[in-house]
Amino acid sequence: MQNEQTIHRSPAGGNGQSAWSKIRKGWQLYLMLALPVLFIIVFSYIPMYGAQIAFKNYVVTKGIWGSEWVGLKHLDRFIHSYDFWRLLRNTLTISFYSLIAGFPFPIILALSLNYVRSVFFKKSVQMITYAPYFISVVVMVGIIFELLDPRKGMVNHVIQGLGFEPVQFMAKAEWFQSIYVWSGVWQMVGFSCIIYLAALAGIDPALHESAVIDGASKVRRMWHVDLPGILPIAIILLIINMGHMLDVGYEKILLMQNSLNMRTSEVIDTYVYKVALNSPGMNYSYSTLIGLFKSVINLSLLIAVNQIARKTRQTSLW
Amino acid sequence: MDNRAIRDSGGDRWFTVINYSILSLFLLSVLYPLLYIVSASFSSSEAIVSGRVWLWPVDFTLDGYKAVFHHKLIWSGFRNSLFYMAVGTAINVTMTVLAAYPLSRRDLYGRHYFMFLFVFTTMFSGGLIPFYILVKDLGMLDTVWAMLLPGALGVWNVVITRTYFQTSIPEEMLEAAQLDGCSDFTFVRKIVLPLSMPIIAVITLFYAVGHWNQYFSAFIFLKSQGLYPLQIVLREILIQNNINMNMLSAVVDVQSAAKREGLSNLLKYSLIVVATLPLMIIYPFVQKHFVKGVMIGSLKG
Numbered sequence: 001m002q003n004e005q006t007i008h009r010s011p012a013g014g015n016g017q018s019a020w021s022k023i024r025k026g027w028q029l030y031l032m033l034a035l036p037v038l039f040i041i042v043f044s045y046i047p048m049y050g051a052q053i054a055f056k057n058y059v060v061t062k063g064i065w066g067s068e069w070v071g072l073k074h075l076d077r078f079i080h081s082y083d084f085w086r087l088l089r090n091t092l093t094i095s096f097y098s099l100i101a102g103f104p105f106p107i108i109l110a111l112s113l114n115y116v117r118s119v120f121f122k123k124s125v126q127m128i129t130y131a132p133y134f135i136s137v138v139v140m141v142g143i144i145f146e147l148l149d150p151r152k153g154m155v156n157h158v159i160q161g162l163g164f165e166p167v168q169f170m171a172k173a174e175w176f177q178s179i180y181v182w183s184g185v186w187q188m189v190g191f192s193c194i195i196y197l198a199a200l201a202g203i204d205p206a207l208h209e210s211a212v213i214d215g216a217s218k219v220r221r222m223w224h225v226d227l228p229g230i231l232p233i234a235i236i237l238l239i240i241n242m243g244h245m246l247d248v249g250y251e252k253i254l255l256m257q258n259s260l261n262m263r264t265s266e267v268i269d270t271y272v273y274k275v276a277l278n279s280p281g282m283n284y285s286y287s288t289l290i291g292l293f294k295s296v297i298n299l300s301l302l303i304a305v306n307q308i309a310r311k312t313r314q315t316s317l318w
Numbered sequence: 319m320d321n322r323a324i325r326d327s328g329g330d331r332w333f334t335v336i337n338y339s340i341l342s343l344f345l346l347s348v349l350y351p352l353l354y355i356v357s358a359s360f361s362s363s364e365a366i367v368s369g370r371v372w373l374w375p376v377d378f379t380l381d382g383y384k385a386v387f388h389h390k391l392i393w394s395g396f397r398n399s400l401f402y403m404a405v406g407t408a409i410n411v412t413m414t415v416l417a418a419y420p421l422s423r424r425d426l427y428g429r430h431y432f433m434f435l436f437v438f439t440t441m442f443s444g445g446l447i448p449f450y451i452l453v454k455d456l457g458m459l460d461t462v463w464a465m466l467l468p469g470a471l472g473v474w475n476v477v478i479t480r481t482y483f484q485t486s487i488p489e490e491m492l493e494a495a496q497l498d499g500c501s502d503f504t505f506v507r508k509i510v511l512p513l514s515m516p517i518i519a520v521i522t523l524f525y526a527v528g529h530w531n532q533y534f535s536a537f538i539f540l541k542s543q544g545l546y547p548l549q550i551v552l553r554e555i556l557i558q559n560n561i562n563m564n565m566l567s568a569v570v571d572v573q574s575a576a577k578r579e580g581l582s583n584l585l586k587y588s589l590i591v592v593a594t595l596p597l598m599i600i601y602p603f604v605q606k607h608f609v610k611g612v613m614i615g616s617l618k619g
Contacts, residue, residue: 019427022425022427023427023428026420026423026425026426026427026502028501028502028503029419029420029423029426029502030420032416032417032419032420032502032503032506033416033417033420033421035413036413036414036416036417036436036471036476037435039413039467039470039471040435040436040439040471040473042452043449043452043467043468043469043470043471044439044443044444046444046452047443047444047445047448047449047451048442048443048444048448049448050448050449050451050452051444051445053447053448053451064448064451105344108340109341112337112340112341112344115333115337116337116338116341121338121341124345125341125344126605127602127605128345128348128349128352129344129345129348130601130605131348131352131601132348132352134531134594134601135531135594136530136531136533136549136552136593136594137531137533138531138533138549138552138553138556138557139552139556139590139593139594141556141557142552142556142557142586142589142590143351143355145556146355146358146583146586146590147351147354151367152366152367152583154354154358154369154371157369160369161369186347186348186351189344189348190348217329217330217333218329218330218333219329243441251533251534254534255553269446272446272447273446276447276450277447277450284447284451287445287446287447288444288445288447288448291444291445291446291447292444292445294445295442295443295444295445298441298442299442302441
């Protein structure tokens with residue numbers, strides 16, 4: 001329908017046409033983009049605009065715009081509150097613990113799988129280790145409860161079989177973080193390893209061939225060829241994780257929490273939920289401020305770590 | 319990549335032994351808990367409580383499954399979840415392709431600005447409460463829309479889909495199609511989609527898993543029991559231990575407290591299996607695309 005026009009058009013674009021004519025020629029592309037862009041504006045950017053209630057006293061009847069400004073009152077209240085340091089400590093502990101515990105295993109699994117000759121064995125290990133990824137949080141926590149139950153659970157049967165007293169895992173604050181982190185490692189190890197397998201598959205086979213010719217053992221090849229090959233992707237993942245340092249899996253924590261382990265299980269995100277949606281006060285502004293505080297720190301960490309990575313290793317997100 | 323012509327040295331033989339041991343360890347530590355749960359779901363509750371179940375079912379019984387099928391809330395939850403999953407995933411995939419294709423075109427004027435618009439939302443967000451207020455103001459609280467629309471676009475999925483389009487649809491194809499007068503819409507429908515089935519399969523699976531496993535948005539947005547997805551029902555039963563005993567009367571004599579407790583314990587194991595089964599059945603079929611799609615998507619993403 002627009003034959004004459006398309007003949008002159010180069011898909012690479014940018015051959016000196018004006019911006020307007022480029023936009024006009026790509027109108028169908030913009031039409032496609034319109035709906036997704038509308039969605040992202042409505043469901044991601046309007047809440048960012050709404051986050052201004054962190055500095056207001058939000059009253060439902062007055063709305064976001066009509067509520068009065070109170071400046072940094074809520075920030076002041078949060079930083080000086082009794083909960084502040086406990087929330088920050090728990091959030092950071094769980095986050096670092098997850099990062100450190102979750103980092104090596106997918107890499108080890110990927111490196112090992114990469115040297116398996118039997119296709120059947122390789123496929124079976126992959127298939128089974130991915131499986132837990134598909135278990136929902138609710139079911140996962142249900143499994144944790146069942147297996148760790150002091151009376152009926154398998155883990156305590158083993159502990160008793162070895163002659164020890166059964167452990168009340170879910171009622172002890174000191175166990176909470178380990179249970180949270182290691183069940184996460186169990187669930188994610190197979191899935192996280194995919195990306196490293198992809199990186200390993202991208203290594204130039206010539207590197208391995210010349211290493212073999214030079215008499216390198218498999219351990220040497222793993223160390224000098226494979227590891228440097230996956231390092232860039234590992235750094236990228238580390239940067240991304242840094243940007244979510246203060247996000248911990250609140251959906252899972254909310255389900256695992258009880259009054260007995262609250263001391264170690266309350267994190268910023270669970271607190272945000274409780275302050276606003278699960279308390280009679282409906283303290284929307286205060287809760288929004290805490291969420292915003294978290295987002296700002298996350299973004300700053302992301303930018304900082306990305307800068308460091310760019311300076312030292314020439315690997316960065318942008 | 320191993321060169322079979324070259325014989326393994328002594329050190330490499332040890333390497334292979336250790337390597338297989340490590341993998342077996344991974345395999346067993348993932349497989350054993352799964353196997354135990356499946357076996358427990360087929361065992362009598364006495365055998366579970368007394369710790370006689372180790373690997374295979376003991377005192378084989380289907381009582382747990384009977385109880386699951388008699389629990390009405392589980393059924394309606396299952397039905398709702400299937401609906402949210404089917405409709406939600408269809409919306410998600412359509413939106414993702416609509417966003418990813420234009421962003422994959424190098425001649426899209428302002429491409430980087432649009433990309434930034436999308437990617438920025440993964441690094442910064444307004445937070446839970448402004449999001450909740452928005453959904454409320456849109457009048458979507460306690461409607462099916464709250465389960466379908468707010469998360470309609472997963473930015474990471476857009477990014478991997480875009481990368482896939484960029485790397486696997488040759489530019490010459492677009493040039494040739496344009497010479498023949500093919501519009502962009504036709505090109506997407508006739509050329510891009512058929513060539514991109516691996517990535518479409520992968521994002522479909524990701525979105526479907528997301529919908530099936532989602533509980534939090536239902537938890538904060540839905541009030542009516544009739545709209546509850548399976549995960550909310552699971553939460554009541556598995557986490558909060560709220561089991562409606564009257565619904566179990568068809569299976570056991572609910573007057574006996576011991577039997578009642580035993581059955582509710584067994585019901586949980588069976589429920590864990592039933593709730594996870596749909597995804598466990600689907601994913602092996604998608605798996606071969608899965609690895610390929612993630613590989614292509616991640617490498618240059």
